[in-house]
Structures are given as C-alpha cells and as structure tokens.
Amino acid sequence: MTFTDEQEALRETVRAVTERHAAPWKVLCDQVGVAGLAVPEAHGGLGAGLRELQVVAEELGRALVSAPFLGSVVLATQALLESGDHAAAARLLPRLAEGSVAALAWTPKNGAWDPDEVAFCANGPTLDGHAHYVLNGAGADVLLAVAETDQGIGLFELDPQHARIVPSTGMDETRDLAEFELVQTPATRIGTGDFRAGLRRVRDVACAVLAAEQAGAAARALDITVAYSKQREQFGRPIGGFQALKHRMADLHVLVETARSAAYAVSEPNVDVSRLAAVAKTYCSEAFSTVAAEMIQLHGGIAITWEHEAHRYFKRAHGTTHLFGQPHHHLSRITPTVM
CATH class of the missing domain: 1.20.140.10 (Butyryl-CoA Dehydrogenase, subunit A, domain 3)
Structure with missing residues (x-):
C-alpha cells in the first residue's frame, strides 16, 4: 500500500481531531471538509477519490466515532453521483458539502443490500414500502430512496415532512439507524433509466x-x-x-x-x-x-x-x-x- 503526502496528512489531521474532541464531526466538517470529501469541486466539495474516503473511515473506525460518514458522505453522495442527474446533483450536492446530512433508504428487513431487491415500490409519483437499517435516517435533511419501477430500479427524493421515519435501536449505540415507512408517499424521481x-x-x-x-x-x-x-x-x-x-x-x-x-x-x-x-x-x-x-x-x-x-x-x-x-x-x- 502506498499513500500520497496529501493522504497521510489527511490521516494525521483526522486522527488528531478524533483524539482531541469527544464529538469531532462538526470540527471535521468545518475545518477539514470531510462532509464534501467525495463531492466534486464544481459542487463545492473536495473531489477526492475512494482512497481518501477509506483513510477517513479508518481513523473514524479507530475511535468508533458516531457520525453520518457512511450514510451521508458515502452512500447518499455516491447515489447522487451515480444517478447522472446533473440538475439534482447541482441542487443537492452543495448542501451535503456544507454539512447537511443525507440518508439513502434501500434494503428491506432481510438486510441483504441487494441491488435486485429493494424496499420500495413506485406507484406513479408515490412510493410504498418499509426500509430498514437506514443510516442516519432520523436526522437527515435530504432523504433518498430506491424503488422498483416499471422500468427497473429508480432513485427518488422524499419530502421529510411526508416520510414516516422511526429510529431503531441496534446493538451498536454508535451507529444511527432508522426505518422508513412509506404509504403512498410523494417522491421525485432522480435520473432516468434503470439505476440497478x-x-x-x-x-x-x-x-x-x-x-x-x-x-x-x-x-x-x-x-x-x-x-x-x-x-x-x-x-x-x-x-x-x-x-x-x-x-x-x-x-x-x-x-x-x-x-x-x-x-x-x-x-x-x-x-x-x-x-x-x-x-x-x-x-x-x-x-x-x-x-x-x-x-x-x-x-x-x-x-x-x-x-x-x-x-x-x-x-x-x-x-x-x-x-x-x-x-x-x-x-x-x-x-x-x-x-
């Protein structure tokens, strides 16, 4: 394994912050830019790659930091980037780079995280279903969901006021999980075609x-x-x-x-x-x-x-x-x- 000087500096900075602060997430976002790590520079982020995400994750794992890193910085941000919807990316990614939290509702109760088996079904402009293990779902500002449509799997944005979100308690108290219960919940499609x-x-x-x-x-x-x-x-x-x-x-x-x-x-x-x-x-x-x-x-x-x-x-x-x-x-x- 080889790391660039910038990657080593990122590692040292994140470790120093986690050692000095009991709740380091705000400092990591405000002073290090971790929230926008994977967001392209055109949308206000740092435009970093997978290895930089891993470097930060390794240090957060060492300290068992409770933070919306996996749910927002990784899952939701990557979903928006993969959608190919430039308008949605231009509207949402700058918010995430500034520290807003996003959540992606995906898997049903079996927790398989299988791209061929998602929790929701689209019925026109609404979604129905029950998603489990939604990372950082309870406190998210931006809600994303994947659902089965007539044309395959689609990515959708939900209005937080219409989605029923139930915090769930797991064995690991440092991991924020929630369930999304949607019944004819209005949703806006992000991207076109099969998102599988x-x-x-x-x-x-x-x-x-x-x-x-x-x-x-x-x-x-x-x-x-x-x-x-x-x-x-x-x-x-x-x-x-x-x-x-x-x-x-x-x-x-x-x-x-x-x-x-x-x-x-x-x-x-x-x-x-x-x-x-x-x-x-x-x-x-x-x-x-x-x-x-x-x-x-x-x-x-x-x-x-x-x-x-x-x-x-x-x-x-x-x-x-x-x-x-x-x-x-x-x-x-x-x-x-x-x-």
Missing part, C-alpha cells in the same frame, strides 16, 4: 469504505489489548509475557495488517473494484469479529462491564458484519456457484 448498475457501484464503494473502517477499529482494539496485557498481572508477571499470549497477539497483528491490505486493495488503480470490494467486506468483517472476540477474552471480566470500551468494539464488529450484506452474501460474488 449504479446501485451496485454504490454498494461496492460502501463496502470498500466500511472495510477500511473495520480495519481501523480492529487495529485499535488490538492496540488496547496489547497495552492491557502489559499491565495485568498473573502469577507475579504481566500476562503479555506468557508465550501463548504472545503467539495469539502476533496472529491478531497479522490478521489486522492483512485486513488493512484487503481494504486498500480496492482503491488501487486498474483493479476489479466489484470483486475486491466483496473480498474486503468478507475478510475485514471476519477479521474484526475475531479481534473483538479476542479483546473480550484477553481482558477478562472487565471487558463485559459497561465502563470499559471493549464491549463497544465488540458491538461495532457485530454490527458492521451485517451492514451492506453479510460476508456469505459477498462470498457468493467472489466464488462461482458449483452446480
């Missing part, structure tokens, strides 16, 4: 960015565990000095570094983004879950107390495993089906 291919590309970008977040969170969880193993004593010596635990943490280090490589492989030039995004989502989900489980075990009883941060990493690992499709869903995109 664009939705696949949106999912690939989301998986790649989430994989970087998982790698960052796994790395930080391992750092915390190693530091604790040097403090906790058994039989008159730190447990980190026992050979068996040294081997376990060495294995976890290799797992974390491999996960990071898998995540950033997606943003290398001239690669099969779709396939590598599936690889990254599958591998990083399992790697993070393994590290989080080991974190709980190696910390002992203190790890399951509310005061310790170990349980937060464990919950984030569980939540991200299901987000944007479970690993076995993506595994089927990597390996051919055997008849």
